[in-house]
Amino acid sequence: MxxxxxxxxxxxxxxxxxxxxxxxxxxxxxxxxxxxxxLRTRAFNIPPCQVTTRDGGVLLVGADIQFRIWNPVMSVVSVQDLNASTRMTAQNVLTHSMSKKTIREIQTERVKLGEYLGMDINEMTRPWGLEVDRVELTLGSLIKSPDEDQMAPLIVPPSVPGLEGLTGSIQQLAMHFLSHGASSQPQHRDSITFTDELSSDPEGIITTPSSLEDLLSSVQMILSEDLVHKVGACFQFEVSSADGQQLKYYLDLSQGDCS
Structure with missing residues (x-):
């Protein structure tokens, strides 16, 4: 039975x-x-292990992984010990993937990195008849701080206040066109609000007097496939006109080359 x-x-x-x-x-x-x-969903955890990140830091990173068997025959004939092979593969993929990221990226994009890690593990375990349903990263203590010469420029100049609540890549994009807008005198009465949808900090909102056309032109000049891949987020522009009308514009930098 x-x-x-x-x-x-x-x-x-x-x-x-x-x-x-x-x-x-x-x-x-x-x-x-x-x-x-x-065939039931099972889980195991990868104990926190030392990972040397791209910026020279050392961080303890582990993971909680849920998986299930979708092909019974392949799970029996492909590998001798399915559980041990899955654990070893998941740990190797974890250390390899995290070594390509910086400390800031691991700490701020933990959910997204867990999804990417699950897809990487599935590419190796799918021929075994096994599929990973969920990967949740667990971050331990920071053993070594990243090297200052290899860190990305995350410090915001005092002349551009309000960027503290934004993530690193979005900070750099905001600073690029806000610095140009601050150097020129405002020609229009409309105010443009820059909002980071990934940040819940109310201080991550910038308001600067400029025109919508100049703002979008400044953004379009620096758009590239590499930047879109690095940012991976959507931007929301809120425009308040002189008569009190509220307009919203969205710029999707989460996929493609934004052409």
Whole structure:
């Protein structure tokens, strides 16, 4: 009797048969060899291990991983010890992926990095009949601070206040066109508000007098596929006209080259 959450893989005279179950399954004694496979979602954790990041810092990073078997036959015939192979593969992918990121990226984009890590693990475990459903990164203590000469420019000049609540890549984009707008005299009475949708800090809002056309032109001049890949976010522009009308514009820098 096979329960609903299990399947039985039968080897008959050395040949694998299609998975059997659930319900009553007949196996031939002395001829069939069989193995049970649990299809329920299971989980394991990767203990925090030291990772040397791209900017020279050392951080303890672990992960909680949920997985399930979607092909019972492949899970039996592909690897001898499925659990040990999955753990080793997940740990290797974790250390390799985190070494390409900076300390700031790991701390601020933990959810997104967990999704990317799950896709990387699935590429290696899918031929085994196993699929990772969820990966949640767990951050430990910072063992070594990143090298100052390799860190990205995250310090905001005092002349541009209000950027403290934005992430690093969005800070640099905001500083690029806000610095040009601050050097010229405002020609219009409208005010443009720059908002980071990824930040919940109310201080992450910039208001500077300028025109919408000049602002979008400044942004368009520096758009590239590499920048879009690095930012990976959407921008919201709120325009308040002199008559009190509120207009919203969105700039999607989450995919493509924004052409």
């Amino acid at each position: 096979v329960p609903n959450y299990q399947r039985i893989v039968v080897f008959r005279l050395g040949r694998v048969c299609p998975p059997k179950g659930p319900g009553v399954v007949l196996v031939l004694p002395l001829i069939d060899q069989w193995q049970k496979v649990d």
